[in-house]
Amino acid sequence: MARTPLADALEMISNVPWWRGWWVMGESRGLVLVVEDEKAIADLERLYLSRAGYGVQVEADGRAGLAAARALHPVAIILDVGLPILDGTEVCRALRADGDWTPVLFVTARDDEVDRVVGLELGADDYITKPFSPRELVARVKTVLRRSSGGGAADERVTTLGEVTLDPARRRMFAAGTEVALTTTEFDLLAYLMRRPGRVFSREQLLSEVWGYAAAAGTRTVDVHIAQLRAKLGAASPIRTVRGVGYAADG
């Protein structure tokens, strides 16, 4: 890729020492780990996340990204799928195998990568497809973090529907008496439906209420997370598809 004045300027800014140390100073919203091998994209992500008040650590391959995730305990990870050495799906799988449920926002380049991310039950919290606007990326990170910190719905009551029980205060879910690990997004989506049993919600409504996005972000995200929930819950799943409308949870 040809270098541009913008890329040079970004590199200069990102090399300013206080920039990197910003998150340590207590001003920060926390450290976000960016694993991205395209330098121009990594620089843009660093710039916008830093402006939004996050500390940013960038790694350019999957192995370094995994090591950084384990060493630095970031509040969120922005994980490119196509990476050298270990790809993004392998990084995420390794973290989840450790019991590390740090929110992961995948960056995908093509539709077939979306399929890989969502089809493998990797525990992705969200994904965004290139090319994306950096502002949209920051909005997604904020949303994922707001949800993972439990700062969204303040309803902490234990909810049971059929064989499924949710404990929002501890963010734990049990299906037929067995605990099942859910991502932040999966938990919030299931909780939203289970607290309103029998009511049918469109994909646009769920995207707006659970994700906090405008519907333009794409309703496929909802289908993907419903599929992941069903795969995890098996026969205990209370989720019903209402053809041509959306989804509901029934007891």
Ligand code: CA
């Ligand atoms: Ca890449």
